[in-house]
Amino acid sequence: MRVIGVIDLAAGRAVHARGGRRTDYAPVRLSGAAAAHVGDPCALARTYLETRGLTELYVADLDAIGGGPSQDAAIGALIRLGAPLWLDSGVHSVPRARHALGLGASFVVVGLETLPSYDVLSEICADVGSERVAFSLDLRDGLPITAHADVAAGRSVEQIAARAVEAGVGAIIVIDVARVGMGEGVDLALISSLRSVAPAVLLAGGGVRGSEDLASLAHAGCDGVLVATALHDGRIGAAEVAAAARPG
Numbered sequence: 001m002r003v004i005g006v007i008d009l010a011a012g013r014a015v016h017a018r019g020g021r022r023t024d025y026a027p028v029r030l031s032g033a034a035a036a037h038v039g040d041p042c043a044l045a046r047t048y049l050e051t052r053g054l055t056e057l058y059v060a061d062l063d064a065i066g067g068g069p070s071q072d073a074a075i076g077a078l079i080r081l082g083a084p085l086w087l088d089s090g091v092h093s094v095p096r097a098r099h100a101l102g103l104g105a106s107f108v109v110v111g112l113e114t115l116p117s118y119d120v121l122s123e124i125c126a127d128v129g130s131e132r133v134a135f136s137l138d139l140r141d142g143l144p145i146t147a148h149a150d151v152a153a154g155r156s157v158e159q160i161a162a163r164a165v166e167a168g169v170g171a172i173i174v175i176d177v178a179r180v181g182m183g184e185g186v187d188l189a190l191i192s193s194l195r196s197v198a199p200a201v202l203l204a205g206g207g208v209r210g211s212e213d214l215a216s217l218a219h220a221g222c223d224g225v226l227v228a229t230a231l232h233d234g235r236i237g238a239a240e241v242a243a244a245a246r247p248g
Contacts, residue, residue, distance in 0.1 A: 091109070
């Protein structure tokens with residue numbers, strides 16, 4: 001199973017996401033890191049890649065997701081580190097998807113939170129290629145987060161995922177923002193139920209506590225997991241990442 005390091009960007013800084021309360025997010029402070037590196041996105045990425053054994057990054061551009069401009073300079077610096085990068089930057093149209101990939105992202109993430117319609121999701125998949133599009137199933141306390149009520153109205157979480165698969169996405173990411181940074185673990189029952197409707201790649205995140213959670217998620221059918229806090233404080237390090245990657 002893949003372990004992917006998460007970097008949440010706000011105003012060019014790496015911030016520590018906790019419980020989905022974005023106005024309360026503070027710059028990331030790694031144990032033992034120099035003061036100059038507090039909130040430094042590239043310093044955080046290098047920690048992931050050089051000391052935690054990761055090979056992929058996930059970046060959430062919180063400014064763009066909130067309707068502001070894309071943080072192109074910070075994202076570009078992260079992409080230049082050379083690791084494959086999944087980018088969630090509030091994509092809601094084909095031009096925005098092209099922009100994300102044009103920055104050098106390996107995969108564009110289209111979040112339920114900002115998706116206007118499944119027709120738009122189909123257009124994005126057709127334009128840039130399904131294999132480069134992931135759908136983020138954004139939840140809060142198990143309930144869908146969306147700015148466009150019609151996208152989720154009357155649909156269960158599993159039905160929303162199935163509709164995204166019909167639109168052509170190559171991966172589904174399920175993340176409950178209320179669990180992010182809270183150490184509560186991921187909803188394993190939900191992951192198991194989504195496995196039957198998800199495409200080849202199913203990723204999950206929010207509340208991952210350590211190696212036992214990695215093993216449980218793999219058993220539930222996850223192909224990869226998004227992690228931040230447990231990487232920051234060292235509960236998941238290079239040994240745990242290597243163990244998760246081993247088959248069986």
